[in-house]
Amino acid sequence: MNNDHIDRRLLYFVGNLSIFMIGLGFAVRATIAPDLQREIYDLIDIANSASMVGEALGATFTGFALTLLFGSALVDFIGMKRMLLLSAVGYILGACGLYVATIMPATGAVQAIVMGSLLLTGLGWGAVEAASNPMVAALYPEEKTHRLNILHAWWPAGIVIGGLLGLAFAKIGLPWELNLVLLIIPAIVMAALVIKAEFPVTERVAVGVSYGDMLKELFRKPLYWVFWLSMFFVAASELAPGQWVNIALSNIVGMQGILLLVYVSGLMFVMRHFAGAIAKKISSVGLMFVSCIFAATGLYMLSLATTPILAFAAATVWGIGVCYMWPTMLAITAERFYKGGALALGLTGFAGGLAIQFVLPMMGRVFDEAKAEAAGGVDQLSLLSGEALDEVIRYASVESFQTVAVLPLFLLPVFGLIWLFDVRKKKAA
Structure with missing residues (x-):
């Protein structure tokens, strides 16, 4: 080329x-x-x-x-x-x-x-x-x-x-x-x-590569669809909490969640410049495996944060985790399925975008159900005010974050097995 x-x-x-x-x-x-x-x-x-x-x-x-x-x-x-x-x-x-x-x-x-x-x-x-x-x-x-x-x-x-x-x-x-x-x-x-x-x-x-061969590259390689499905969990780990953080963190620690999002975004901007060097040492799939560990840990820590300092510490762990996930998934697609062309990259991104539409409403439902549970019912919730209402909202915020925290864990066996197979294949060669 x-x-x-x-x-x-x-x-x-x-x-x-x-x-x-x-x-x-x-x-x-x-x-x-x-x-x-x-x-x-x-x-x-x-x-x-x-x-x-x-x-x-x-x-x-x-x-x-x-x-x-x-x-x-x-x-x-x-x-x-x-x-x-x-x-x-x-x-x-x-x-x-x-x-x-x-x-x-x-x-x-x-x-x-x-x-x-x-x-x-x-x-x-x-x-x-x-x-x-x-x-x-x-x-x-x-x-x-x-x-x-x-x-x-x-x-x-x-x-x-x-x-x-x-x-x-x-x-x-x-x-x-x-x-x-x-x-x-x-x-x-x-x-x-x-x-x-x-x-x-x-x-x-x-x-x-013809258009027909591009389609064959995608539909004849089951591994592509493994990565495609994984993209749902990748996007849910990064973008959904990013949209929800302003609501949840404002309730949990009493600070503007947008400030935390700005901090995490600044962290991501710096760290993404070092992705190439890390991927060379542990491979792109290895980078995804490590990222999932940090993402799950950080999301769980965010749900437990009770002060701005703890929130920033938890956000740092979460930011390190999700930092490389979206672009590295695109890079894996481009590296392993290059004959799939722009369509392979687009479908991978489409899976990520689609995930947000499922996960954000799910977080909202968990939030609403937890509010009602903590208050002792919908009717009781409407009667609460002051510190009692704040405690109910805080509980609901914690529940919504902890629900999402498990999503990156589902990816660990996927990326772990692929990473192990790649390492063995490289040694055999």
Whole structure:
């Protein structure tokens, strides 16, 4: 595969910027969710406004999963350039749509605009993953784990910047709508760079693997589907707690959970730059095995944290665990099933996106059921207030985190056996 005519440095910067943009979007959505609830959904139906916000935010993950499912199959046909331009358009139109919704009367039409706008940002998110992952795999075929981890280091970087700016805007009294500008600026810059750049074809196309052979690579290799199913647990260990941490940690230790998410994201940004060196010593699968141990331990420790110091210590262990998981799973897919091309990478990411839609509602159900159990029933719960209610909420938060803490443990025998088989195979050779 010859990419000598390609400006790899420019394209790698474009890839990093695209991942930074979607991380920024993740933080912005978390920041503005209370504002959307207060200024739109409370006015429409205050009794169900929280559920309505949750459904609207869920549209983002729906768009993400759908684009990965279909966009990854199409990226070879429409090209990485068009896919990244579509992602920029999704973020720009999505941000503009959300702003329009804030200046309209709170009606059912506004609700549809918010839902559609968040769906557009989700489609843009998925388009970034559908294009950037195979692009980096094609540009750096000999160091996929290292390069994909650095690429995805810009996801937590976006969360850090977006989260801190959102807190700063609120602190100095700026309009919360200013957060929407954070979605537009990197999208415009990325689109300008993409228009003038020349992109490579995917690895599958470069080595002459037909579309039919790509499908055979996936459906004739059961090991791919083992990794695909594992991605459900990987995403559930990282992204679901990341979305839930603001709710749970605020109740458990009395601090803003978004601060903990910013801290963990900063930790991940730094550590992902060292993934290549670690993978060379213990292999990509070995890295996943070790990561699962840290992730499970950290999640359980988070559920037991009672002070900010303990919460930060637990978050450090969890952050070390989940730090490498998502990009390393993509790297394993690209290394072991390169004939599967962009479709293999996209389906793996699709499994991760789909997992969030299952796990977050599960955490919510555990939370609600634990509240009722601790209070002695739903009727009793409605009568509680003050310290008694706080204790019930804390108990529910602990239960929801401990439920998720077991998920990485299911992956230990999977990655452990594959790692052992790889080591024996290497020694035999």
